[in-house]
Amino acid sequence: MTNVISDATHVELVKVVVFGTLFSLPLIIAMALIFQRYGLIAALAFCVITDFAAAFAMREISMKAGVETIIIALFVILGVRVASVVSGWVS
DSSP states (O other): OOOHHHHHOOOOHHHOOOOOOOOHHHHHHHHHHHHHOOOOHHHHHHHHHHHHHHHHHHOOOOOHHHHHHHHHHHHHHHHHHHHHHHHHOOO
């Protein structure tokens, strides 16, 4: 993804990586704090919202990308639920 952004904006790849890291760290911390306080669904909602915000900022919002994002979110929720059930059987 950094290569795509670098090519689209004509900015050096290293600069894109450094800026992306500086921009993403506060979002990762916010996601962890939301997860700790409100749980998985709230943290996942935050991730989906920031994903759509990034797509909007890049002016690349499409129906296909939106559907894919929602499907990925649903699979994450399902995966966490299944993992809890399976780990309960092992314990």
